[in-house]
Amino acid sequence: MTDRSRLKRTLALAAFAIPVIIYPLVYSGSYPVGVGIIAGAMAAGTVGFVLLIGYAHQLAFGQAGFLMVGGYVNAILSTHYHIDPFVALLAGVVLSMAIAWVIGWPIMKLRGFVLAMASLAMQFIFIVLAVESDFAGGALGTQGVPKFSIFGISFANDTAFYYAVWAIAFVCVAIGLNIDRSRIGRALKAIAASEMAAGSVGIDAIKYKVQMFVVSAGMASAAGSLGAHYLRAMDPNVYGFAYSLNLLTGVIIGGLTSVWGGALGATVITGLRELLRSLALPLWESVIMGALTVIVLIAFPAGLAGALSALFDRVVGRGGRAGTISLAPDSTALAPAQNPPPADGVLLDVRGASRAFGSLRAVADVSFTVATGSITALIGPNGAGKTTLFNLIGGYQPLDAGSVLFRGEPIETLLPDEIAVGGIGRTFQNLQLFDNMTVLENVMCGRHRLMTAGLPSISARLPKVPREEAEAQRAAHAALAFVGLRGAEDVRPSVLPFGHQRLVEVARALALEPTLLLMDEPASGLNDTETERLAELILRICALGITILLVEHDMRLVMGLADSVVVMHHGIKIADGPTDQVRADPQVIAAYLGHDPHTEAHERVAGA
Amino acid sequence: MDFAVFFQLFLPGLTTGCVYALVALGFVLTANVSGVVNFAQGEFVMLGGVVAAALVAGGMPMLPAIVIATIVGAIVAATQERLTLAPVRDTPHFIRITITLGVAVVLRGIALILFGKDPLFLPGFTGEGTISLFGAVLPIQSLWVWAATAALLAATFWFLKFTDVGRAVRACSINLRAARLMGIDAERLTLLVFSLAGAAGALAGVVITPIVLATWDAGVSYGLKGFIGAILGGMRNPVIAVLGGLGIGVVESLAAGYVSSGYKDAIVYGVLIAYLLVRGGVFLFGRAALVGNAGE
Numbered sequence: 001m002t003d004r005s006r007l008k009r010t011l012a013l014a015a016f017a018i019p020v021i022i023y024p025l026v027y028s029g030s031y032p033v034g035v036g037i038i039a040g041a042m043a044a045g046t047v048g049f050v051l052l053i054g055y056a057h058q059l060a061f062g063q064a065g066f067l068m069v070g071g072y073v074n075a076i077l078s079t080h081y082h083i084d085p086f087v088a089l090l091a092g093v094v095l096s097m098a099i100a101w102v103i104g105w106p107i108m109k110l111r112g113f114v115l116a117m118a119s120l121a122m123q124f125i126f127i128v129l130a131v132e133s134d135f136a137g138g139a140l141g142t143q144g145v146p147k148f149s150i151f152g153i154s155f156a157n158d159t160a161f162y163y164a165v166w167a168i169a170f171v172c173v174a175i176g177l178n179i180d181r182s183r184i185g186r187a188l189k190a191i192a193a194s195e196m197a198a199g200s201v202g203i204d205a206i207k208y209k210v211q212m213f214v215v216s217a218g219m220a221s222a223a224g225s226l227g228a229h230y231l232r233a234m235d236p237n238v239y240g241f242a243y244s245l246n247l248l249t250g251v252i253i254g255g256l257t258s259v260w261g262g263a264l265g266a267t268v269i270t271g272l273r274e275l276l277r278s279l280a281l282p283l284w285e286s287v288i289m290g291a292l293t294v295i296v297l298i299a300f301p302a303g304l305a306g307a308l309s310a311l312f313d314r315v316v317g318r319g320g321r322a323g324t325i326s327l328a329p330d331s332t333a334l335a336p337a338q339n340p341p342p343a344d345g346v347l348l349d350v351r352g353a354s355r356a357f358g359s360l361r362a363v364a365d366v367s368f369t370v371a372t373g374s375i376t377a378l379i380g381p382n383g384a385g386k387t388t389l390f391n392l393i394g395g396y397q398p399l400d401a402g403s404v405l406f407r408g409e410p411i412e413t414l415l416p417d418e419i420a421v422g423g424i425g426r427t428f429q430n431l432q433l434f435d436n437m438t439v440l441e442n443v444m445c446g447r448h449r450l451m452t453a454g455l456p457s458i459s460a461r462l463p464k465v466p467r468e469e470a471e472a473q474r475a476a477h478a479a480l481a482f483v484g485l486r487g488a489e490d491v492r493p494s495v496l497p498f499g500h501q502r503l504v505e506v507a508r509a510l511a512l513e514p515t516l517l518l519m520d521e522p523a524s525g526l527n528d529t530e531t532e533r534l535a536e537l538i539l540r541i542c543a544l545g546i547t548i549l550l551v552e553h554d555m556r557l558v559m560g561l562a563d564s565v566v567v568m569h570h571g572i573k574i575a576d577g578p579t580d581q582v583r584a585d586p587q588v589i590a591a592y593l594g595h596d597p598h599t600e601a602h603e604r605v606a607g608a
Numbered sequence: 609m610d611f612a613v614f615f616q617l618f619l620p621g622l623t624t625g626c627v628y629a630l631v632a633l634g635f636v637l638t639a640n641v642s643g644v645v646n647f648a649q650g651e652f653v654m655l656g657g658v659v660a661a662a663l664v665a666g667g668m669p670m671l672p673a674i675v676i677a678t679i680v681g682a683i684v685a686a687t688q689e690r691l692t693l694a695p696v697r698d699t700p701h702f703i704r705i706t707i708t709l710g711v712a713v714v715l716r717g718i719a720l721i722l723f724g725k726d727p728l729f730l731p732g733f734t735g736e737g738t739i740s741l742f743g744a745v746l747p748i749q750s751l752w753v754w755a756a757t758a759a760l761l762a763a764t765f766w767f768l769k770f771t772d773v774g775r776a777v778r779a780c781s782i783n784l785r786a787a788r789l790m791g792i793d794a795e796r797l798t799l800l801v802f803s804l805a806g807a808a809g810a811l812a813g814v815v816i817t818p819i820v821l822a823t824w825d826a827g828v829s830y831g832l833k834g835f836i837g838a839i840l841g842g843m844r845n846p847v848i849a850v851l852g853g854l855g856i857g858v859v860e861s862l863a864a865g866y867v868s869s870g871y872k873d874a875i876v877y878g879v880l881i882a883y884l885l886v887r888g889g890v891f892l893f894g895r896a897a898l899v900g901n902a903g904e
Contacts, residue, residue: 057702061647061709103881106888113645113705117835118884121877124832128874192700241828245713252706283721290713294692297707301699 008312009177012260015308020166024159033158037230039270040165045223046251046262047169047176048216053248054256055180055188056212058108059116062123064244066096066217067224068236072130074225075142075234086150089225093218100217104210115213123244130236141235148229165226169263172219175459176259179215182458182465183444183451183472184208189436190445196396197432199416200425201512202449211455220247242286246273249289252296255305264304325500329484329537334510337545341407347372347516347547352402353392362388364571365402370516375538375548377558377579380568381592386551387429389568390520393549394426395419406516421449425514427505429521429551433493439504440489443476446511450475479507483537499530506537510546517541519550523557535561559583567591612743617865618858619741623750623819625857626757627653630812631834632853633764634805636846640781642798644704645843648688648712650831651719652681652806656813657822658719661728670733674814681810682803684715689802694795712827719824727821730814749818756815760808761850768846777801781844829873833860836880 020040024033045067052058073092077083083091103122107115130136137143148155148164155161179185190198191205198205228234246269254265269289276285296303302310341347348370355363363385370376378386391397393404395416404412411419420426425446434442451472453465480486485503493501502522509517522538523531535557542548552558558565558579565582567575569591575582582588631649638646660677664670688711696704732749739748768774776797779787788794813822813830820826837853856876864872 053702053706057700059702059705103885106885109888110884113702114839114884116645116647116705116709117832117839118881120828120832121836121880125874125877125881128871132868132870132874245709248706248709284717286717286720287714288717290710290715290717293710294707294714297699297703297710298692298696301703 004316007316008309011312012308016260016263017170024162028159030158033162034230035270035274037158037162037165038227039267040162040169041223041226041230042247042250042266042270043223043263044165044169044172044226045220046247046254046266047172047259048212048219049247050251050254050256050259050262051176051179051188052212052216053251054258054261055185055192056209057192058209058213059113060119060213060216061116061248062120062241062244063216063220063247064224064239064241065119065123065126066100066220067227067239067243068123068126068130069096069099070221070224071228071234071239072136072142072224073221075145075228076136078229079142079145084151085146085148085225085229089222092221092225096217096221097214100214101210104213105206108206108209108213120241120244123241127236127240137235139236141233141238143233145228145232145234147232148226161230165230168222168226172222173259173263175215175219176262178459178461178465179455180259182461182469183448183453184211184455184458186437186441186445187448188212189441190434193434193436194432196416197428197434198445199396200394200420200428200432201446201508202417202420203445204415204417215455215459245286245289245293249293251303252293253303255303255307257302258305258309261303261305268304325485325487327484327533328486329540330481331540331543333478333481334544336543337513337515341372341515345372346370346405347407348393348549349405349408350389350393350402351405353389353399353404354401355388355392355397356400361571363392363568366568366571366573367402368566368573368576370547370549371564372547373542373545374563375542375550375561377562377565378549378551378568379553379555379558379565383570384568385571386568387520390426390518390551394424394518420512423513423515424518425509425512425516426518427502427509427520427522429524431498431501431505433501433504433508435492435494437492438490439480439485439493439496440473440476442493442504443479443507443511444472446479446508447472447475449512476507476511479511480504482510482540483507484533498525499527502526502530502534503537506541510541514546516547516549519548519552521551521553523552523554531557613865615742615744617861619744619746619750620819621858621861622854623746623753623857624816624860625854626753627812627816627830627853628833628837628856629850629853630757630760630808631830632837632841632849633761633846634809635834635838636781636841636843636849637764637777637801638798638805639838639843640784641777641794641801642689642693643701643784644693644708645835646688646802646805647705647709647831648685648715648827649805649809650829650834651712651715651827652685652809653813653816653830654719654822654824654827655684655715656681656810657730657817657826658723658728658813658824659810660814661730661817661822662723664730665728670731674811677814678807678811681813682807685806685809686799686803688806689799693798712831716824716827723824725824727823728817729821730817732818733815736818747819749815753815753819756811760811764804764808764846773797773800833857833876836876836883839880840883 023036049063052060070092073095074085074088077088077091078085107118131139148161155164187203187208190203191208195205224239250265250269251262253268255261273285276282346369351367353363353366366389380386392399395414399412403410406422451468453468458465483503483506485500488496493504523534526534531554538548538561562579564577565579566573567582567588574591575585575588631653634649635645656677659680660673663673663676692707692711693704732747733752734748737748738745768778776792779792780794833856834853836856838849840852841848859879860872860876863875867875
């Protein structure tokens with residue numbers, strides 16, 4: 001698998017870099033080199049955009065606004081203040097990233113694609129400011145921008161500038177690729193697949209969305225700077241609404257799911273625009289760009305990069321086929337918890353938890369405790385409020401009243417990812433796996449909270465990043481071995497049978513080395529053999545020193561496993577205590593069976 | 609404060625605000641039944657304007673030109689829904705929304721090719737006279753804009769409140785999935801609401817054109833300002849969306865008059881961003897602001 005992806009990376013680099021290097025040698029005229037420079041600048045601007053749209057699923061329709069910021073900062077600093085153009089470029093990048101951070105942070109918290117319009121509004125504000133301010137040169141813009149230079153090394157020659165521009169574009173691509181194959185890349189894919197599950201492994205969705213907005217702003221700004229040096233001028237029309245649309249069309253045609261897609265799309269779009277210009281069809285540009293956007297999104301959402309990747313798969317072989325799946329669990333794969341909380345204490349303390357939906361009191365004043373090291377089951381008929389209570393504990397819904405203490409600390413105001421970071425793992429009743437990643441990557445997502453590399457070190461791929469990745473891989477393999485699922489590491493989870501997918505989810509939750517594991521109906525959808533295996537797995541997890549709280553319908557499983565049971569009915573707790581004692585509680589029997597104790601179902605509850 | 613000056617700014621602002629209000633309403637209704645924010649919403653206004661102006665300039669009487677322009681809006685919107693949204697009902701939202709932007713760009717481009725770059729003129733429905741109101745002098749056409757908007761809003765709210773189909777639309781806005789499970793045919797409803805939103809947008813474009821002229825690239829700004837109204841209503845509440853649209857028109861006009869006409873767009877869009885920053889909790893430190901939303 002790694003050999004295969006390394007081959008793919010190398011091929012992609014070669015397929016892109018060789019034509020870029022050769023191009024000005026073959027077409028040395030000032031027009032073709034100029035087109036190459038425009039394409040290269042745009043390519044730099046698209047990398048972050050792909051991460052923002054294709055990975056984080058966040059739309060920004062006014063991305064050219066950041067090219068304006070970069071272009072103007074550079075034009076003004078290098079023309080009026082004679083600052084080195086490369087330093088000015090960096091200044092523009094920093095300013096753009098700061099703007100993106102300030103507006104991105106609050107806006108990303110709002111749902112419903114607000115960023116799309118907000119960024120467009122931002123771009124129009126920039127245009128108005130540029131037109132109205134004398135400082136930026138008004139409608140005429142800033143003229144006489146010097147040729148590009150880096151710390152005094154001049155790139156006065158167009159061909160030299162071409163190489164400088166593309167070198168910067170490749171730096172952007174490299175940063176994008178580094179992000180792609182890191183914990184942040186996985187986090188972005190996880191967010192795109194299921195924000196709920198991403199939260200359950202401690203991924204702060206908003207933080208990474210904002211980070212990608214900031215990265216995309218910085219790269220767009222660099223692109224704008226380079227463009228201003230090529231044009232030797234900056235005016236308000238250079239990076240207007242049409243440029244934002246071209247950028248968007250470019251990344252869509254190039255392919256939203258690959259960092260290379262952006263650079264590829266930028267090249268194609270630039271070529272296409274020049275073609276239309278040479279055919280004297282500039283009026284048609286808008287129709288063609290718009291139509292391409294629509295057609296590609298409907299028919300080929302993976303774009304050109306997706307098509308090339310499919311071609312690679314066909315030639316080299318798909319890879320990622322499941323090998324022989326081994327279901328023999330290895331109990332020694334995971335080490336017991338390192339710093340277990342003192343035994344015989346209370347690990348989780350739910351006090352008076354309440355939550356109503358309209359007039360329906362789904363959970364009303366429920367209190368119970370979970371002892372450290374125990375297996376506690378939360379049972380009750382359908383609609384008793386078990387899953388709601390679970391969601392309250394996991395931070396997925398706010399409590400109306402009451403509190404939840406974990407290791408003595410209140411956690412009821414925390415969000416799901418913060419709760420996961422605190423050491424509470426969970427599995428879902430309806431599987432929430434990330435189907436845009438392999439099984440191994442899914443489990444590696446569980447390591448997120450235990451990894452420390454941040455955006456700067458990941459961008460530069462400092463030595464600690466691959467080290468941490470290797471460690472996460474090892475831990476993910478161990479978690480899969482522990483649950484008993486080996487040989488399926490390289491496939492998408494959806495190709496696995498349901499029971500195996502459930503094991504992947506358990507492995508993902510175990511990978512975050514939880515102190516407490518919440519399991520929401522882990523046996524639902526499993527057959528008898530699988531349920532038995534699950535029971536055995538739960539006991540082995542408990543033996544690692546991990547406390548377990550589970551919601552379950554399957555009474556045999558509960559009665560065989562749980563040390564203590566909490567029974568809910570119509571949103572209130574009706575019984576609570578050691579399993580044997582609860583089993584005999586007349587109220588519990590009534591809740592489950594009505595008042596006739598001589599039915600077959602009675603045997604099911606009482607019998608075990 | 610000079611009230612004549614105030615009304616001379618306020619009333620024209622209300623007039624353009626009518627268009628924003630109808631666009632905002634279109635945003636809210638289509639988003640609720642289809643789950644997609646239709647970024648081509650502003651283009652229907654542009655289409656209505658340019659089509660009616662071109663027809664009248666070509667010698668067609670006013671009334672049939674208005675009717676045809678409105679029907680064009682409905683047909684274009686319905687076609688958009690059938691061709692570009694219905695086939696991709698299951699793809700992720702961000703892709704479907706981007707598709708609507710692509711459609712908007714195509715519509716702009718077609719308008720540019722068919723009708724050219726220059727603004728198109730449409731005479732007032734009842735001449736070019738002016739009226740005086742609270743000391744402000746307004747084109748008579750303003751009355752038509754207000755009347756048409758009032759009629760469209762009344763019809764829309766009657767439709768939502770008192771017809772079965774309207775109730776189905778409201779059900780979708782509360783919970784799209786539950787509405788579908790209850791047997792509401794969201795496919796047909798989506799097509800219907802798109803057509804109505806297209807027609808209403810185009811009609812708004814027709815009535816405003818005698819005052820502001822019609823240009824191929826006006827759709828973005830109508831769309832953005834209507835979107836601000838829709839956002840103020842949380843993309844859910846049609847009444848607040850309409851009031852928001854009207855308010856944006858007024859703010860824009862007052863900003864142009866009292867501050868500077870060059871900065872009016874910057875002020876309106878600045879209001880949007882400021883509002884979003886406040887709603888997103890820029891003044892609340894930490895992540896406490898989020899907890900309330902976590903369950904949504």
